[in-house]
Amino acid sequence: MTPHSFDESIALTRQPDGSFTGNTHPAYANMVGPYGGTTAAQLLNAVLQHPDLLGEPLSLTVNFCAGVADGAFVVNAKPARTNRSTQHWTIEMLQTGEVVTTATAVTAVRRETWADDEISMPTVPAPAEVPAQTGHAPMAFIKQYDMRPIVGGMPSEWDGSLHSSLTQLWLRDQQPRPLDYPSLAAMSDIFYPRVFVRRRSPTPAGTVSITTYFHANAAQLAQTGTGYLLGQARASAFRNGFSDQSAQIWNEAGVLLASSHQIVYFKG
């Protein structure tokens, strides 16, 4: 069986000094360098592959310090503190000896408690009723995902008119792959810059820092399987070259799997 390109993209090799090495993957290339979602997944995977891991991912913050170049990288993941049921990780990615991303993560042993989804999945048409995104985006990573925008898709006219930045879309791997934490981390970054949607302005833009909270436990990931995810993203403010974005990811059954927030650079 051919390995899934996402598994190839997050593959890491542990070195004798405890660091991990990996390579960016051409299938997940962005305009310049790799898709940031893949970078986040690689950093998280170093934690998941670490021999001292306790529990499952609860939160992940990734800071994009510099453009990640196509090619080899080193990831250092260190448990800064291990408690009885939570563990705090400090992570960095280096290329040619320079820090290109920093990250922190929290892993936790999940236990049964009272549970409640306070915000409900929005009422939207089923995935089969929503056409897949068409077009000719030049970035390779777009082809790895089946994306079906419901509202707030990529603008077809860049006329500078003001619109809600809300995007809702159905999303899954183009080649089916059961959902896990690395792919959930990657898909949490799938939304194009909110300034594109809000302002119909194709200005250069990119994520500076992203934080994802994983609400899904292992059983909920398994129940989601290869099904569609509903992603929703919106900005609250644009100012001084930066805007924010808050996103939610539900499975088709309406379970909130992740909430994710980021601060984004935009040029003008």
Added chain:
Amino acid sequence: MTPHSFDESIALTRQPDGSFTGNTHPAYANMVGPYGGTTAAQLLNAVLQHPDLLGEPLSLTVNFCAGVADGAFVVNAKPARTNRSTQHWTIEMLQTGEVVTTATAVTAVRRETWADDEISMPTVPAPAEVPAQTGHAPMAFIKQYDMRPIVGGMPSEWDGSLHSSLTQLWLRDQQPRPLDYPSLAAMSDIFYPRVFVRRRSPTPAGTVSITTYFHANAAQLAQTGTGYLLGQARASAFRNGFSDQSAQIWNEAGVLLASSHQIVYFKG
């Protein structure tokens, strides 16, 4: 003039090895140890006091790895990467040689661009029309803030009934102090655990990781001055001992100053 207790609480002394030392402040004590908002402000202040600082705070993520004890602490703040207009910081707080918090921050040189607040401040009564929170909370830090809950105040009956977790409140320092980035970082953590409001359940709870995005530039902080802030917070999901919270902070003029997100432990 007597220094403001908040300035005392975030005061740091730079050591010959480049680290900073400080002390928790009794005026900002929580039930056990210090109010987490003060801890976040101390970590940010180490960045602001660092001789290599570039720009102003854009984002701050603080991970509460272990309970911070009352008393002395050391903060190490290191610029992991300095770009032309952004700088990425890795920060940690230690007590008796053990890591108690980790953090990352991004600072940036703000420049003029198109600006737009997409979400509007909710329509609420003016601060003068909202009674100050009364009661007899045992935590000292509560007394440092003038808090005027509009909806979702601290429950008076812990009857287990289900309610929206939305809290809206007016907020400012009890002793007037012009707003700056450390106090905005501190106030972003002012909201009591969402499980209290949602479930009317006084279960033990505490912030695990908080990320704050600073939308305010220096001019907007100066315009805010000692005025009231409108804080709003809401959860999206409670599961497996953790819940999230998304918060917004506006000034009285309706400018969004910060958005802040956290993942919170709750016992049951």
